[in-house]
Amino acid sequence: MTCTGTVWQPGLMNLRADHHGVAADPARFGCRIVDGHLQIEDVDLRVLAKEVGTPTYVYGLAHIEAQYRGLAKAVGQRPTSICYAVKANSSQAVLKLLGGLGAGADIVSVGEMHRAMAAGIEPARIVFSGVGKRDDEIDAAIEAGVRSINVESEEELERVAARARRSTRPVNVSLRVNPDVDPATHPYLATGLRESKFGIPMTLARKVAKRAIDLEGVELVGIACHIGSQITEASPYLDSVARLRGLLAEIAEDGGKLRQLDLGGGMSIPYAPEDAVFDVESWGRAVVEVTKDLPMELVLEPGRYLVGNAGVLLTRVINTKRGEDKGFVIVDAAMNDLLRPALYQARHTIVPVAIEAALSVEEETVDLVGPVCECGDFLAENRRSPRLSTDDLVAVLSAGAYGMTMASTYNTRALPAEVVVRGDQWSVTRPRRPIAELIAEESVPGWV
Ligand code: LLP
Numbered sequence: 001m002t003c004t005g006t007v008w009q010p011g012l013m014n015l016r017a018d019h020h021g022v023a024a025d026p027a028r029f030g031c032r033i034v035d036g037h038l039q040i041e042d043v044d045l046r047v048l049a050k051e052v053g054t055p056t057y058v059y060g061l062a063h064i065e066a067q068y069r070g071l072a073k074a075v076g077q078r079p080t081s082i083c084y085a086v087k088a089n090s091s092q093a094v095l096k097l098l099g100g101l102g103a104g105a106d107i108v109s110v111g112e113m114h115r116a117m118a119a120g121i122e123p124a125r126i127v128f129s130g131v132g133k134r135d136d137e138i139d140a141a142i143e144a145g146v147r148s149i150n151v152e153s154e155e156e157l158e159r160v161a162a163r164a165r166r167s168t169r170p171v172n173v174s175l176r177v178n179p180d181v182d183p184a185t186h187p188y189l190a191t192g193l194r195e196s197k198f199g200i201p202m203t204l205a206r207k208v209a210k211r212a213i214d215l216e217g218v219e220l221v222g223i224a225c226h227i228g229s230q231i232t233e234a235s236p237y238l239d240s241v242a243r244l245r246g247l248l249a250e251i252a253e254d255g256g257k258l259r260q261l262d263l264g265g266g267m268s269i270p271y272a273p274e275d276a277v278f279d280v281e282s283w284g285r286a287v288v289e290v291t292k293d294l295p296m297e298l299v300l301e302p303g304r305y306l307v308g309n310a311g312v313l314l315t316r317v318i319n320t321k322r323g324e325d326k327g328f329v330i331v332d333a334a335m336n337d338l339l340r341p342a343l344y345q346a347r348h349t350i351v352p353v354a355i356e357a358a359l360s361v362e363e364e365t366v367d368l369v370g371p372v373c374e375c376g377d378f379l380a381e382n383r384r385s386p387r388l389s390t391d392d393l394v395a396v397l398s399a400g401a402y403g404m405t406m407a408s409t410y411n412t413r414a415l416p417a418e419v420v421v422r423g424d425q426w427s428v429t430r431p432r433r434p435i436a437e438l439i440a441e442e443s444v445p446g447w448v
Contacts, residue, residue, distance in 0.1 A: 017363050017384040019351040021273020028270055028277060029397040030063040030309045036356030038395055042424035045314055045353045049393050052428055054316040055333035055416040057404050061097050063310035068101050071302060074284025078291065080298040083127050085265045086112040088303030088401040093420045093429045095119030106301035110137040113144060127262065127299065129176065131198055138163045148172040150224045152199055154208045164217035173212055174222035174262060177205045179243040183228030183236045183266065199225060202243065206250045213256050220256050223248065226264025226301060232278065234286040237263055241290045261291065262299035269308040271347050271398045278305065304401035311400020313338050317392045318371065327366040329388050334370020335377040336410040338396060338403050342376040350380050353393035358386035372411050409438060
């Protein structure tokens with residue numbers, strides 16, 4: 001298993017501080033620089049910090065819209081449904097925007113189904129993935145009438161069919177297979193390898209498909225795969241199609257009439273100024289080319305690509321501290337707010353909001369850390385940074401995907417607030433909850 005790209009390089013020190021690269025090309029991170037300060041669209045992050053406080057996630061809707069339209073155009077030559085992976089960012093405002101642009105949803109729980117439906121995405125545009133679906137979740141998806149349930153094993157197929165026979169609704173299933181393709185990404189993000197828990201092994205897929213064709217209660221409508229996340233090249237997708245071709249032919253031979261081929265999500269975003277931007281046009285051309293003879297709709301399940309660089313996590317420096325060997329900048333966002341650095345050594349670019357003035361400030365190598373009581377609580381390690389001081393505002397970039405959705409209240413810290421921006425308009429879409437509310441959720445029995 002290889003880890004490539006600049007995203008996953010734990011402990012590696014970058015020699016040039018990131019704010020130079022961001023100042024040269026803020027748009028790739030969904031930002032603008034006006035009066036020397038970072039903005040999301042026309043909204044000054046200083047204003048948001050003052051009005052809403054920190055830590056706060058800020059999402060610019062124009063970037064999401066541009067990413068969606070770019071992807072849709074790239075595959076526009078063939079029938080395609082873009083089913084947004086809700087797990088990346090399940091903000092109702094984001095879902096409503098994407099649903100309005102024509103996106104469906106890829107969900108992995110009934111909670112996500114309800115979120116998507118609450119934002120106006122009809123069940124007929126929702127695909128239900130996930131390696132473990134409870135009976136009550138299967139029932140709810142059948143009841144709602146989702147587009148397809150992507151089953152991940154023969155056992156699950158039997159369970160879905162049994163639940164389907166108790167309902168009057170037709171139930172479409174897709175088989176999520178595991179094409180054993182190496183997406184060349186972080187090991188935690190590679191889901192299409194033989195040893196991963198996801199999907200039906202290729203060696204069993206024909207047999208399971210036959211069973212699905214014969215089974216009463218379900219209709220086999222497609223094949224699905226999702227090989228991993230943060231994939232920078234087209235080739236793993238092309239490899240998947242190549243591996244699935246034989247299976248598609250076998251299923252046709254066995255009498256199956258497939259309507260959809262779901263290639264999952266996984267398209268990458270740049271996290272560092274030096275990372276390449278995913279070439280969606282040539283990716284689209286290549287995918288359209290290798291699927292042009294397949295008489296079925298293509299389904300895509302992008303998450304990160306649509307929302308990742310639409311969002312920043314706005315945080316404030318609490319204080320700085322000199323350790324024996326290095327300096328620490330302690331900010332008010334922590335691993336509970338953005339887990340990716342702690343969990344995957346993910347590299348997020350972090351810059352001062354007063355970015356222009358920082359260009360002439362002395363640089364140092366520091367760890368940017370949160371206040372949580374864990375050694376793993378860092379946002380960046382050994383990072384070149386302009387010298388920061390107490391109360392400075394700092395933006396953690398590329399935080400629109402898998403930021404808020406993976407946040408927790410560890411250390412009894414309230415979840416961050418969320419703000420969406422469009423042009424010069426902004427709105428708090430999820431306020432920071434008072435700690436008293438977190439405590440009030442619980443009850444204590446009298447016998448304690
Ligand atoms: N479809 C399925 C079946 C998935 O499991 C996923 C992501 C996606 C689509 C969307 O993948 P994307 O386009 O966003 O790469 N928490 C990790 C990422 C985990 C991805 C899990 N599955 C992170 O922060 O990088």
